[in-house]
Amino acid sequence: MADKLSHQFDCSEGKFDSNNEVLIYKDHNDGNQWFVVNDDRSISPSLSPHMVWAWNGEKMVLKKKGESEDVLIFDELEPSFQPSHYMKLTLQSHPGKGIVFTGEEK
Numbered sequence: 131m132a133d134k135l136s137h138q139f140d141c142s143e144g145k146f147d148s149n150n151e152v153l154i155y156k157d158h159n160d161g162n163q164w165f166v167v168n169d170d171r172s173i174s175p176s177l178s179p180h181m182v183w184a185w186n187g188e189k190m191v192l193k194k195k196g197e198s199e200d201v202l203i204f205d206e207l208e209p210s211f212q213p214s215h216y217m218k219l220t221l222q223s224h225p226g227k228g229i230v231f232t233g234e235e236k
Contacts, residue, residue, distance in 0.1 A: 136156065136157050137154050137155065137156060137157055137231065138154070138155065138156075138157045138159070138163040139152055139153070139154060139155075139163065139165060140152070140153055140154065140155035140162055140163050141162040141163075141175055141178075141192065143162075144160065144161070144162040145162075146162075146175050146177065146178035146181055146192060147192065148181070148191075148192060148193055148194055148197065149186070149191050149192070149193070150191060150192050151189055151190065151191055152183055152190040152191060152192060153189075153190070154231055161175075161176065161177045162175065162177070164176035164177065166179065166209075167204075167207045167208065167209050168182070168209060169209050170203060171203050171204045171205075171207045171209070171222065172195075172201050172202060172203055172204075173202065173204070173207075174195075175192070178192075180194060180195055181193065181194060181195070182194075182195050182201050182202070183201070183202045184198045184200045184201050184202060185200045185202055185224065186200065187200075190202070190229070200223075201223060202221055202223055202224070202229075203221065203222045203223035204219060204220065204221060204222060204223075205218070205220040205221065205222045206218050206220060207219075
């Protein structure tokens with residue numbers, strides 16, 4: 131789902147806890163890099179479907195579904211367990227915003 135095939139979104143340190151950072155990291159294709167697009171167009175870790183991507187004002191993090199008003203909802207994503215590598219990540223929940231890979235790694 132990241133901009134380059136050699137990078138993917140990643141739940142930091144393989145943890146699925148609330149407030150754990152979701153970042154872009156080198157592709158190692160472990161379970162903490164697997165995600166699903168939900169019916170409401172939010173995104174959850176495949177191995178932790180009760181968590182969703184959210185924005186805490188500084189970075190993308192995980193939150194429990196229903197725990198936060200800052201859940202990221204995307205404009206054009208279709209619910210899927212097998213999203214393509216390239217997906218437009220324009221946000222419906224934060225108008226005029228989107229997720230863009232700048233080349234910065236953490």
